[in-house]
Amino acid sequence: MDPVGFAHHDHHSCIAANLSAAEQICQDNGLQFTPVRRRVLEILLHEHRALGAYEILDMLRTEGLGSQPPVAYRALDFLVSNGFAHKIEHLNAFAACVHPGHSHTPMFLICRACNSVAEATTQISADTLGKTARAEGFRIEKAVIEAEGLCPACQTKEPA
């Protein structure tokens, strides 16, 4: 499991910006940004890759912030429910959202070689999916798009 995103960037300020954005959003919406929740988001932002719940739990454990699975899962549920993180179903792992606050239908690009994950924004509107769904009489509340393939780095190692 390697980095989220294939491009370089100012990682330090990216963490700070995301954290304070989350803090602001919580304040505005009366949500409790508790130490565990904050720390888990921090970890996800800092590692900048998709992390399994137990990986996160291990880190929490060494910091004395909780040692049992529900601690991690509850924090992750909170972050995912409020748009601060996403679950990557294909990996059973979690990653910080790269643009919290904006409503979007993200698409994840998962490298099958190095397991890095990039969150891309799609041109596909929720409406395009909705059109398909309505044809079946289905009402979509949430959609997930995950693509598997090769990231730029791994393409050079393993050419077509």
Added chain:
Amino acid sequence: MDPVGFAHHDHHSCIAANLSAAEQICQDNGLQFTPVRRRVLEILLHEHRALGAYEILDMLRTEGLGSQPPVAYRALDFLVSNGFAHKIEHLNAFAACVHPGHSHTPMFLICRACNSVAEATTQISADTLGKTARAEGFRIEKAVIEAEGLCPACQTKEPA
């Protein structure tokens, strides 16, 4: 976990058609459509819903076709790899593909109330996703779209 698809249809002939299609495709491509593999596809087609690997394993076990997890997982891997079935990541479950042989990017409509799953074909070409991906230098090999919401039946029970 309830039915795949929200509409009624001639289920009996649908099973037969899919099975013989799979058989044909295997023959054409030099794949071995072994008893376990055939039986698992049969089960998926017959149940016509998303089944967990261990649910399938239980059925295999009562039939003496294998009793350990790898038996089920290997058969499922085969079916998924060759386009006869899909994995529903959100449910950690598997469902028979409703149009094997055709290359397509399916979209799954998953009801959060009754867990029924419908496989819809999208207007979204693999190319639309590919465009987004190429912007990141990523090469997509496989894409999964899963939507969560309410199926027609459950909408009437639980109105907006």
Added chain:
DNA sequence: GTCGATATGTTATACAATTACACGAGGTAG
């Protein structure tokens, strides 16, 4: 007949997620 490739059988284990219940801090109505 030996070899390589493919499929299956089996044991054990790793990884992921949830249930259930106890505890504690903060607000608020009486």
Added chain:
DNA sequence: CTACCTCGTGTAATTGTATAACATATCGAC
């Protein structure tokens, strides 16, 4: 003030999902 409600956390135990590793079997090519 305290009784109560809500929300978040602590912890134990369990259930569910998936894979690793190795043995065995079958078939076809040479």
